[in-house]
Amino acid sequence: MSKTYRAALVGCSRMGAFIDNEVVGTPHHVPPYSHAAGYEACDRTDLVAGVDLRPDVLEEFGKRYGVGSDHLYTDYKELIAKEQPDILSVATQPEQRAEISIYAAEHGVEALYCEKALCASLPEADAMVEACERNGVALNMGTNRRWHPGFDKMREVIASGELGALKTLIVYSNGTLFNTSSHTFDLMQRLNGDARATWVQGHLPQGDELIAGDELLDDPTAEGMFGFENGVTVYAMNSPRSSEYEAICERGVLTAQNNGVQFRQRQVHEYEVASRTIRDLGDGTFPDYEQASSTLRLIEDLVAALDRGDPVTRGGVRVARANMELIFGFVESHRRGGARVSLPLADPGIRLIRHGREARQPRYQA
Numbered sequence: 467m468s469k470t471y472r473a474a475l476v477g478c479s480r481m482g483a484f485i486d487n488e489v490v491g492t493p494h495h496v497p498p499y500s501h502a503a504g505y506e507a508c509d510r511t512d513l514v515a516g517v518d519l520r521p522d523v524l525e526e527f528g529k530r531y532g533v534g535s536d537h538l539y540t541d542y543k544e545l546i547a548k549e550q551p552d553i554l555s556v557a558t559q560p561e562q563r564a565e566i567s568i569y570a571a572e573h574g575v576e577a578l579y580c581e582k583a584l585c586a587s588l589p590e591a592d593a594m595v596e597a598c599e600r601n602g603v604a605l606n607m608g609t610n611r612r613w614h615p616g617f618d619k620m621r622e623v624i625a626s627g628e629l630g631a632l633k634t635l636i637v638y639s640n641g642t643l644f645n646t647s648s649h650t651f652d653l654m655q656r657l658n659g660d661a662r663a664t665w666v667q668g669h670l671p672q673g674d675e676l677i678a679g680d681e682l683l684d685d686p687t688a689e690g691m692f693g694f695e696n697g698v699t700v701y702a703m704n705s706p707r708s709s710e711y712e713a714i715c716e717r718g719v720l721t722a723q724n725n726g727v728q729f730r731q732r733q734v735h736e737y738e739v740a741s742r743t744i745r746d747l748g749d750g751t752f753p754d755y756e757q758a759s760s761t762l763r764l765i766e767d768l769v770a771a772l773d774r775g776d777p778v779t780r781g782g783v784r785v786a787r788a789n790m791e792l793i794f795g796f797v798e799s800h801r802r803g804g805a806r807v808s809l810p811l812a813d814p815g816i817r818l819i820r821h822g823r824e825a826r827q828p829r830y831q832a
Contacts, residue, residue: 470512471577471772473505473765474551476542476566478518478527481581481608482557484828494709494725496759501555501579501608502531504761510769515549517542526830542566546573553577553768557608559825560644560818564590567605571597577604577768577777582648583793584786587817591790598783604771606779607786609652610760613767616726619753620713621657623720629733630716632658635700638707642685643670643793644818647702650711651792652785654700657713660785661694666795666807668692671704673800682818688796719747 475482483502489495498507505513515537518524524538539545546554546569554575556566564585567578571594578598584607585591598605611617624632635657637650655661668690670676676683689704709725718733731750736743767779791811798814799807 468510469773470510471552471769472514472549473511473553473555474515474517474545474549475502475505475513475527475555475557476517476545477555477557477581478502478516478523479520479557480826480828482518482555483516483527483530484830487829487832490832493727496757498759499761501557501581501761502527504759504765505553505555506531507759507762508765508769511553511765514551515539515545517545520825523828526828530830543569543573546570546575551575552772553579553765555579555581557581559820559823560584560586561820564594567594568597571601571603575603577772579606579608579765579768580786581608582652582789583607583644584648584790586819588790588794588811588813590817591787595783595787598777602777603783604768604777604779605783605786606764606768606781607648607652607789608761608764609649609781609789610764611649611653611726612656612781613760613763614726615755615758615763616729617653617656617722619755620720620722620729621659623731623753624657624713624715625659629718629720629731632698632713632715634712634714635698636712636714637700637702638705638710638712640689640702640704641687643688643796644685647688647793647796648789650702652781652789653711654702655785655788657711658694658696658698660788661696661698663692663788663792663795663809664695665809666690666692666792666799666811667804668702668796668799669804670796670800673797677797677801677816680815680817682797682816684820685818686797688800690796690799692792692795718750720752 505511517539670686711722713720721730729752731752732747733750735748
């Protein structure tokens with residue numbers, strides 16, 4: 467009989483428990499979407515407890531997910547000690563994630579589902595890698611496109627070589643580094659087989675006003691480019707062509723439109739005209755796939771790791787750390803006047819610290 471794993475949630479607000487109410491009817495999200503709703507839908511997990519600092523959020527979380535008041539906490543250390551969860555979701559802001567995750571890894575939690583971005587600085591990311599690997603803890607970061615079935619097919623076509631070698635990846639709307647670029651960068655990593663990035667060149671349009679000494683005062687919008695060791699270059703633009711992604715190969719192009727609602731495959735066709743070889747792109751057939759919840763698939767990936775007793779997942783703490791290096795590579799490039807920055811990146815000595823930032827209120831009803 468398969469084991470049911472005990473799951474608990476730190477941060478019971480929007481992405482933690484109630485974001486589903488904000489995306490009802492949208493074509494971009496297949497429910498469940500929030501961490502808590504994912505555990506509720508997974509037949510291998512039991513959501514047993516939650517932590518939040520706001521009494522109203524904690525109360526509404528308990529009511530929505532059937533978690534009794536004696537399993538609701540304001541101290542994550544108390545929750546871990548009393549509930550002994552197998553899986554812990556860390557759906558706080560980035561500034562708190564490293565401390566909570568490292569403590570959990572040191573105190574018996576076997577799997578972590580961390581929201582993105584992973585944390586608030588590169589030294590924190592290194593500490594999370596060390597704690598997870600030393601304790602054999604599986605980790606997935608909530609960059610959901612990594613578990614999206616359509617992007618899986620996009621990756622499969624690239625890896626098959628059907629369109630020739632991958633040469634270029636394009637992000638048409640890159641957004642802010644921690645909230646949005648963590649998603650786009652992770653997708654670029656995934657489509658390129660998680661190859662190692664070797665350089666970054668970035669620009670932060672509001673960077674000068676948001677970087678104060680060793681503090682990053684808010685999450686900055688970013689644009690630029692970076693390259694992988696296999697020669698693939700990524701262009702990350704901020705354009706009105708929102709949430710679209712393109713993979714350009716030697717003999718064809720794959721495009722994810724409208725945040726992965728539609729996918730298009732075009733292939734090179736060659737023909738002779740007046741002793742000249744003409745190369746045009748003509749429509750091909752993108753593979754069929756079944757819609758599925760990326761959140762549920764992420765959780766099932768953690769469950770599979772726990773079943774095997776092996777912390778290797780589709781994401782993993784080192785992939786998440788590489789994502790953080792790209793984020794801070796963009797920051798460092800901006801600080802150097804837009805110069806190209808080589809990776810691996812030495813600690814840039816800067817941390818995201820948003821003073822006096824108020825948490826957004828979740829929507830309790832759809």
